[in-house]
Amino acid sequence: MDTDTTKVEVPINKDLQANDEYMRNLYKNCDDIKIRHFQFGSDYKQEALVVHCDSLVQEEKSNLLHQVIKDMPDFEAALSLSVSVQQIKEFFENKGVSSRPVMLLKNYNELNANIVNGHIVLIFDKWDLALSFDASSVEKRSVAEPQNEVVVVGPREGTIENLQKNLGLIRSRLKTPDLKFIFKQTASKSNTKFVYGYLDGTVKKEMLEEFESRINKIKQEEILETSYIAELIEESSVTPFPQYRFTERPDVASASLLEGKIIILMEGTGTIVICPGLFNEFFQSASDYYQRSVFSSIIRLVRFVGFILSLALPSIYIALTTFHSELIPTVLLIALLDTREGIPFPAIIEALIMLFFFELLQEAGVRLPKPIGSTVSIVGALIIGEASINAGLASPIMIVVIGLTGIASFSIPYYDFGFAARLLRIPLMFLAAIMGGFGLFLGFILIFLHLSKLHVLKEPYLGTFTLNSTSLLKDGFFRLSLKKLLKHRSTGKNV
Amino acid sequence: MQKLIKYMVASSLLFLSGCWDHAELTEYVFVQSLAIDQKKDGRIQLTTQFYKPAPKIASAGGGGESYFELETEAKSVFDAIRDVTIHLGRKANWGHVRFIVISERVARKQNLGSVLDFFFRDHEPRLLTGVAVTEGTAADYIKVKPHVENTVSEQLNEVTKTGSKFSAKTYPANLFSIGKQLHSEVDTVYAPFLKKEKDREKSIYVDGLTIFKNGKLKTIISNKETKSLMLALNDFQFGIIGITCKGSKLHESFEITESHTNSSLKIKNGVVHYSLQPKLQASIGELECSTIETKQQLEVVHKKLEKQVNRNMMALLKQSQKKNIDMIGLGNHIYRSNPKEWQRMKKEKVPYYKNAVFHVKSEVNILNTGTDISKPFHKKN
Numbered sequence: 001m002d003t004d005t006t007k008v009e010v011p012i013n014k015d016l017q018a019n020d021e022y023m024r025n026l027y028k029n030c031d032d033i034k035i036r037h038f039q040f041g042s043d044y045k046q047e048a049l050v051v052h053c054d055s056l057v058q059e060e061k062s063n064l065l066h067q068v069i070k071d072m073p074d075f076e077a078a079l080s081l082s083v084s085v086q087q088i089k090e091f092f093e094n095k096g097v098s099s100r101p102v103m104l105l106k107n108y109n110e111l112n113a114n115i116v117n118g119h120i121v122l123i124f125d126k127w128d129l130a131l132s133f134d135a136s137s138v139e140k141r142s143v144a145e146p147q148n149e150v151v152v153v154g155p156r157e158g159t160i161e162n163l164q165k166n167l168g169l170i171r172s173r174l175k176t177p178d179l180k181f182i183f184k185q186t187a188s189k190s191n192t193k194f195v196y197g198y199l200d201g202t203v204k205k206e207m208l209e210e211f212e213s214r215i216n217k218i219k220q221e222e223i224l225e226t227s228y229i230a231e232l233i234e235e236s237s238v239t240p241f242p243q244y245r246f247t248e249r250p251d252v253a254s255a256s257l258l259e260g261k262i263i264i265l266m267e268g269t270g271t272i273v274i275c276p277g278l279f280n281e282f283f284q285s286a287s288d289y290y291q292r293s294v295f296s297s298i299i300r301l302v303r304f305v306g307f308i309l310s311l312a313l314p315s316i317y318i319a320l321t322t323f324h325s326e327l328i329p330t331v332l333l334i335a336l337l338d339t340r341e342g343i344p345f346p347a348i349i350e351a352l353i354m355l356f357f358f359e360l361l362q363e364a365g366v367r368l369p370k371p372i373g374s375t376v377s378i379v380g381a382l383i384i385g386e387a388s389i390n391a392g393l394a395s396p397i398m399i400v401v402i403g404l405t406g407i408a409s410f411s412i413p414y415y416d417f418g419f420a421a422r423l424l425r426i427p428l429m430f431l432a433a434i435m436g437g438f439g440l441f442l443g444f445i446l447i448f449l450h451l452s453k454l455h456v457l458k459e460p461y462l463g464t465f466t467l468n469s470t471s472l473l474k475d476g477f478f479r480l481s482l483k484k485l486l487k488h489r490s491t492g493k494n495v
Numbered sequence: 496m497q498k499l500i501k502y503m504v505a506s507s508l509l510f511l512s513g514c515w516d517h518a519e520l521t522e523y524v525f526v527q528s529l530a531i532d533q534k535k536d537g538r539i540q541l542t543t544q545f546y547k548p549a550p551k552i553a554s555a556g557g558g559g560e561s562y563f564e565l566e567t568e569a570k571s572v573f574d575a576i577r578d579v580t581i582h583l584g585r586k587a588n589w590g591h592v593r594f595i596v597i598s599e600r601v602a603r604k605q606n607l608g609s610v611l612d613f614f615f616r617d618h619e620p621r622l623l624t625g626v627a628v629t630e631g632t633a634a635d636y637i638k639v640k641p642h643v644e645n646t647v648s649e650q651l652n653e654v655t656k657t658g659s660k661f662s663a664k665t666y667p668a669n670l671f672s673i674g675k676q677l678h679s680e681v682d683t684v685y686a687p688f689l690k691k692e693k694d695r696e697k698s699i700y701v702d703g704l705t706i707f708k709n710g711k712l713k714t715i716i717s718n719k720e721t722k723s724l725m726l727a728l729n730d731f732q733f734g735i736i737g738i739t740c741k742g743s744k745l746h747e748s749f750e751i752t753e754s755h756t757n758s759s760l761k762i763k764n765g766v767v768h769y770s771l772q773p774k775l776q777a778s779i780g781e782l783e784c785s786t787i788e789t790k791q792q793l794e795v796v797h798k799k800l801e802k803q804v805n806r807n808m809m810a811l812l813k814q815s816q817k818k819n820i821d822m823i824g825l826g827n828h829i830y831r832s833n834p835k836e837w838q839r840m841k842k843e844k845v846p847y848y849k850n851a852v853f854h855v856k857s858e859v860n861i862l863n864t865g866t867d868i869s870k871p872f873h874k875k876n
Contacts, residue, residue, distance in 0.1 A: 321520050326590030333591060334546060334645055340520045341548035347519060
């Protein structure tokens with residue numbers, strides 16, 4: 001549309017007819033924008049223009065100007081039987097009270113912004129201001145349990161696509177003025193609100209400054225989802241490791257605020273970004289804190305092992321069978337020999353084929369509708385797996401290795417962190433196939449070097465792994481009892 | 496440019512190091528066991544048993560033996576080993592050799608160290624590979640069908656290990672123990688002795704111990720003697736000790752569940768006094784003629800057992816002194832406690848071992864009588 005209008009602030013014309021034309025011109029072919037004339041006052045001589053977006057405003061009563069006029073305190077209307085522009089003007093300019101929040105708009109930019117945000121805008125004849133009422137009511141689903149972060153014990157609330165509700169869900173958990181929410185606006189086309197929040201006093205100052213300097217650079221970008229913001233402000237786009245956590249649980253978001261994190265929310269999406277996300281935090285799940293610490297600690301260890309298996313199991317297998325057969329216990333080696341005999345491919349090719357197969361199944365399973373999805377997993381995993389063994393394409397042990405690798409990556413609570421393992425698995429396999437255990441450890445060292453170089457919002461990615469930090473033992477590999485953990489937190493140190 | 500060279504040098508460090516012995520499992524055949532024999536003309540006959548992988552795919556059928564043997568002849572062991580490659584299309588891998596059997600003939604004629612030299616030198620064979628000496632041709636022993644295990648090599652390995660652990664009737668010799676013993680002051684080497692019954696399949700068994708001196712087989716001792724030797728070496732784990740009942744042919748047996756032998760060494764006037772004090776915990780295995788209902792009766796049984804143990808040990812020691820074979824490694828003890836004295840003794844004309852005085856004093860404690868307490872089961876009140 002007219003780009004000029006967004007740049008120059010043109011005040012609203014006093015002439016209603018001119019406004020009418022301007023509006024109709026601007027919203028040409030936008031059939032969901034309704035522009036209506038309205039007469040009111042004594043003998044219906046006063047004229048007004050009502051503009052609203054039909055698809056955003058669905059409350060029946062808000063559609064009626066009468067209702068708006070009625071909202072004006074009765075005594076005003078009672079004084080002079082009819083309402084004139086002058087009276088409305090005086091009322092809103094001087095007293096400024098109505099039952100609904102109302103805004104006075106001065107120029108066309110504001111006008112347009114309000115219309116597309118689901119406000120009802122009233123333009124009166126002979127008045128250079130316009131009234132705007134928030135009547136936005138797009139259908140949103142109700143608060144439901146998040147599907148990706150299911151817990152056995154704990155709140156079942158998940159965020160929805162409504163920003164206000166989501167903020168409310170968090171605010172209701174942290175009832176303190178220290179909890180700050182700062183609103184921001186995306187670029188002109190999407191024109192969506194997003195919010196970042198933090199707990200004043202808990203959050204590290206340098207981290208917040210760094211974050212704000214980055215978020216302030218977002219001006220021209222059209223953003224539809226919080227993950228856009230995460231990617232726009234992230235440190236390194238090349239690393240396979242995610243630097244921000246995503247959650248749909250308000251309790252997780254609140255807990256992370258208490259830990260001194262910054263969260264980003266956005267209108268139209270339920271995904272909350274928690275930044276920065278450090279390495280060991282990706283192994284923590286909300287349910288860890290709702291279950292007893294002993295159990296949680298064991299589960300944590302299982303996840304760490306799962307990550308390493310998911311990262312390196314195929315490469316360990318390749319390294320062992322092609323370079324270090326003497327390291328395999330004899331009885332196991334005999335079992336391996338029996339299964340490997342007659343397989344036409346070298347171990348690396350066999351592993352790559354099966355791995356590709358697994359990824360294919362996984363991707364197909366995600367895409368397909370639920371009723372067919374299960375068929376794919378049955379046909380894929382059972383029949384093709386069994387058949388490829390019988391056909392001599394793959395050895396049963398390789399199927400076990402790849403199956404275990406695939407399953408292990410799902411043990412990590414954050415799906416996108418599992419991607420890192422899935423991605424790094426392949427180069428590790430090649431290193432193992434070329435240089436055996438030496439190559440494997442070369443790969444490990446490179447990964448470790450990369451991780452230790454990585455910073456998120458000036459926080460080292462492996463920060464919890466430093467020697468003087470006990471937090472890794474307290475809430476990293478293990479989850480200490482809340483008695484100790486919460487005492488630690490309340491002393492102000494970051495966990 | 497300089498940067499490029501730097502990177503090239505740095506990356507060559509990565510890519511030129513490491514093991515370049517890349518080979519798929521299917522490129523190897525894995526050696527399971529070896530039998531070393533000597534032909535009449537003095538050439539070494541090497542019988543190598545390989546594992547033959549049998550794909551366990553339903554459609555492929557499979558079946559057949561899971562091993563095969565290959566015989567090669569050469570002047571030396573290594574030469575014979577190298578000849579394996581001219582018979583097989585695959586590389587032989589020595590990393591999983593389970594057992595090496597040497598025929599008695601080779602053991603008596605050749606130096607053990609030189610026969611096994613290759614296995615100590617090469618990087619593939621493991622030092623924990625078991626070693627045994629066989630009665631008759633060694634090759635026959637690895638051609639026997641196994642009872643339970645996949646291959647007879649595995650069975651031999653297990654037999655020597657569990658046999659020595661639970662019956663103390665042999666010593667679990669492996670390349671490591673042999674290497675260690677060969678390099679000690681008194682190079683007494685112990686290796687299990689394998690026997691085979693004639694005209695019967697699957698009939699190989701361990702029977703006693705062969706004892707090497709100066710790298711050559713000197714004597715073979717029986718099962719019973721082995722137990723005493725193990726006690727003297729403080730290597731006795733579990734085993735059974737029997738006593739004959741007075742005046743009858745009945746036997747009573749006791750299981751030794753725990754044992755520890757204290758030994759002490761004294762040299763008086765150039766004569767070595769060596770005292771051995773085995774402390775044994777026993778439980779009753781079978782009772783035939785003794786009853787243990789009172790403390791006194793228990794003491795009697797204790798005394799009987801102690802006497803038996805002492806007698807057995809003294810018999811072995813006397814016998815070894817007669818043959819002048821330092822079976823218990825007495826020289827090593829002397830060397831450790833008194834190296835100077837040992838240097839002198841080593842050169843003496845009258846061997847230290849022949850003159851040594853042994854003091855054996857065992858102590859037995861019966862802890863467990865089993866469920867039918869204190870008297871033979873068949874005896875009614």
